[in-house]
Amino acid sequence: MNNDPFAAIVLAAGKGTRMKSALPKVLHEVAGMPMLAHVLSAAEAAGAARIVLVTSPEQESVRAIAAGMGFELTNVIQQNQLGTGDAVKAALPALDGHAGAVLVLCGDTPLLKSKTLEATIAGVNEGNAICVLGFEAADPTGYGRLLTDTTGHITDIREELEASEAERKITFCNSGVMAFRTVKVLDLLEEIGSDNAKGEFYLTDIIAAASAKDLSAGTARCTEDEVLGVNSRSQLAQAQALLQDRLRETAMAGGVTMHAPDTVFLSHDTSFGNDVTIEPNVIFGSGVSVGSGVTIHGHSHLAGVIVGDNVTIGPFARLRPGSRLEEGSKIGNFVEVKNATIEAGAKANHLAYIGDARVGTGANVGAGTITCNYDGARKHFTDIGAGAFIGSNSALVAPVKIGDGAYVGSGSVITRDISPDALALARAPQVEKPGWAARFREKLLNISKAKSQKETIKG
Ligand code: UD1
Ligand code: CA
DSSP, rough: OOOOOOOOOOOOOOOOOOGGSSSSSSSSSSTTEEEHHHHHHHHHHTTTTEEEEEOOTOOHHHHHHHHHTTTTTTEOSSSOOOHHHHHHHHHHGGGTTTSSEEOOOOOOOTOOHHHHHHHHHHHHHHHOOOHEEEEEEETTTSSOOOEEEETSEEEEEEGGGGOOOOHHHHEEEEEEEEEEEHHHHHHHHHHOOOOOOOOOOOGHHHHHHHHHHTTEEEEOOOGGGGGGOSSSSHHHHHHHHHHHHHHHHHHHTTTTTEGGGGGOOOTOOOOEEESSOOOSOOEOOOEEEESOEEEEOOSEEOOOOEEEOOOOOEEEESOOEEEOOOOOOOEEEEEEEEEEEOOOOOOOEEEEEEEEEETTTTOOOOOEEEOOOOOOHHHHHHHETOOEETTTTTTESSEEOOTTTEOOOOTTOOSSOBTTTTTEEOOOOOOOOOOOHHHHHOOOOOOHHHHHHHHHHHH
């Protein structure tokens, strides 16, 4: 769809009291991203030429986070939360005389698809002064009902509290998304009053005002899922489940095998190559990209990591931000990797911590190896050269450099650099006492013999 440039107004000034949270409602995350960011992304993807964000005076954190995520926004502060009509009125001056269409949407509907927004805007360009995005609600309680005439145009939106018995039975509802042609509608906003059950200025009242002036209002439609508005933690969980389903479907359609999709949790930005296999109970935090031919065994947790082609991970691996696993590398069970590069073909197969490090091409990190990267105040780097072999249960005290092809004897505590191809041993030397064990056993045997003789005499 190719719409004329339009502006978007995103309403987020509401208090969100039902979340019972110190965090503003629109900053609660779904699939690793604040709800508001989902809405702003959808508006951007639909082609909004500019976005005006309406917040309340105390929502400094909302403005900061939206700006920090790189969205180009004009901020408008709605001094008092007098209703959605008042919020849109407050936003209008920020449109700087923009004469085209305007799309109004709410910051708490994270599942909106950009295609649906495009269709709503297109509904305005077709000659209607207004287009409302409607949906069929399984249970319409709480939503504004769309009142239609015989031509299918809407003549009014009735909010729950003002609806008659008969109107409450209507299941075609207002999603909260509305598009209008600025020139036609600006004056109508002035006509909206607050003489209603809530004492608020309802944006939805512009439909009746338009109707009275023979300006027609059409509708676009979407599914109920897509416009789920999050007002409570329970609805947040519902949104999360719906979005996870969507993300998994997209991943599988792109060539990912999931043994138990319902147990795999993805982030909004998780990306996969082809022929990736994911076993049950794998969690992806944000910032993960996975190459092709990768196997991720069960119970692994990944965040902020780039995984190259043909890598094997887990089971029970933890990959933390700043990590890169290059082609064909292997991270096995109970291995934690943080801010480290595991170069091509390198392996850490069991029980290790690799933090602030490079593991060179083809190197092998033995079970129980720890990079001691933290001295209590600062982090230090461990550099393991290509083809190096780190014996099991070694502690590499950073900063330290292990040369290419070097060997570290098992159980070593390495505090100094090791030259390429050298063997380093840093552990107590082994002492051997020939025949000691046999003599010791003999002694034990004699003691127990003497003891049992004594007991027979007593008895
Ligand atoms: C609104 C619609 C209703 C629709 C429903 C869909 C109105 C009057 N009603 O009702 O028809 O079915 O959404 O979910 O529009 N906001 C502000 N400033 C305010 C008041 C609200 O920015 O002064 C923002 C809120 O942060 C929220 C959005 O506007 O993002 C909607 O407000 P809310 O109070 O949740 O409206 P509903 O009662 O859900
Ligand atoms: Ca709402």
